[in-house]
Amino acid sequence: MSFFAAFIYRQFIHEPPVPIASFKDKTIIVTGASSGLGLEACRWMVRLGASQVILACRNVDKAEAAAKDIQATTLCSSDTLKVWHLDMSSYASVQVFSDRVKTELPRVDVFIANAGLGTRTFRMTEDNEETITTNLISTSLLAFLLHPKLRETATKYSTQTHFTVVGSELYEVAKFKESKAPAGQLFATLNDKSKANMFDRYNVSKLLVMFVVKQIALLSPISSSEVIVNCVAPGELHREIDNRAARIAIKLLARPTEVGARTLVHGVSVGPESHGQYVPDCKITPTAGLTKGEVGVELQGRVWVELRQKLEAIRPGVTSLS
Template identity: 60%
Template sequence: MYTQFTSTPSLPTTSFKGRTIIVTGSNVGLGLESCRQMVTLGASRIIMAVRNVSKGEAAAKDIRATTSCAPETLEVWQLDLSSYQSVLSFAERVKTELPRLDVLVGNAGIGTETFRITEDNEESITTNLVSLFLLGFLLHPKLRDTALKHSTQTHFTIVGTGLYEVAQFKERKAPNMGLFEALNDEKTAVMSDRYNVSKLLGMYALKQMAAMSPLQNNGVIINCVAPGLCHSQLHRERKLPGPLAAIARPTDVGARVLTYGASAPPQTHGQYLVDHKNQELHGLCSGQVGAKLQKQVWGELRQKLETISPGVTNIS
């Protein structure tokens, strides 16, 4: 809330010329506006990864109309993060059809207080955590190969939130290897805290992935950006209360943070960024408690990812 009033992220100016970019959840909100900004900054090819292709095509048409970019700059590909098979199929298409991959922006996510199971988890956990990192690990080799082949640095940027700091995460008290089982218990689920928890778990996973992929060896910058409270489709199931809506950033302003993260310098590797600046982690991400929880969460998440796609986490 402090930065909401004291800081406005600047519009990035780094060129994306010659770069191939994937943005998930890009038919609306922050993802859409980030694509528009990257087109303006010269991106050569943007894959708009969306669940609904017809809505994605409408969004691409809108960007073409406002930027006058070449029609082939934007492509719309189907991706449903509530389905592991959809993620696997999308990743295989990327490996087959894209000669290079410079940027993967993991923007798609849900905020819901309705308990639903998709795949083997509560839906927030499947979409905001498991599928996000399944996609990240699946495409890491493509990002690495692009960096090494073209003597550049590529980016895997995920969209986080300062709400990770206030996550209660009562499920952390579950017995060893029981975190995801506890998160799947509808009777004890605190859905008002679930979005916060999903983003907290994403911070653990991002820190672990960055540690497993040294920048000097792979050339892949892995970071997390927080756009602040923005007008976006994240709140489609529950509208922002009037006072919060009044202070929410315009969507295109929040999107600047995503665009920056996708072109950020090496010192952002493994970092959490607020308005283009690295920030120290707090709450359950800090100190010995944070280190212990990161190890515990990663142990269970890695097992889950390896079950879906054996060998996927071997990126070092």
């Protein structure tokens, strides 16, 4: 099925099922939870019995309003919902947040890495173009920093835990011309404003994070860690581009946010067969585009070599999952 045909099927024919999994006694963290998919995923999991849901957001005031909205619609206890600050454009903020998780939470059963950025404006944040910092580096840093906590929870409570990344179907159409860069120069090329293709940058960021999900699965098999790492795609259009044409396209083509959020909830309730897998529309699906075949394996290896160096520079030892 072509990308366009698959898009039509997802948006207009297939609808993800209503979630029914139980989250009783579970502690859940969702980044970017103050609006959109993150907010609706939190609402679903509160309804399904979660004992604690932490909304991890850059804008605390907006997140507090979101928590009140969830409480009003679900009638849950105010103690069920907590708001913690997290700025995905800052490595320091990511590390402070992760350290807080490790010290203050007795358990973490579910982590949904939903926060992301889609922009056509080139901006540098930390040591990368901002889309790469937010969607790839900080997301990867969170995955490695919190993997031990998720593993500890799985062992202590005889369960399986989840780290689920919210991806996008657009990874499949990423051109990623920067991949033609010499060995060791992928990120340097992505950070070169004179060569940046910002129309492709969001797609590339989602391609790269798909490689990270696959790589973590290789480094930490489910049989030894009991931590399920997977990637979902909600079938929504990303919304930072705000003009009349974009608003019309979103209204006509994008799924309702509540429907898209069902895929997030499925991703954190599906079993070990989803480890390292892509799970759009609540169904495990082979990846496509530049992830396929020997080309994909080679490119994943190149990305990992450079990404690991970046992560180790931020927090030495972080990529060791043994």
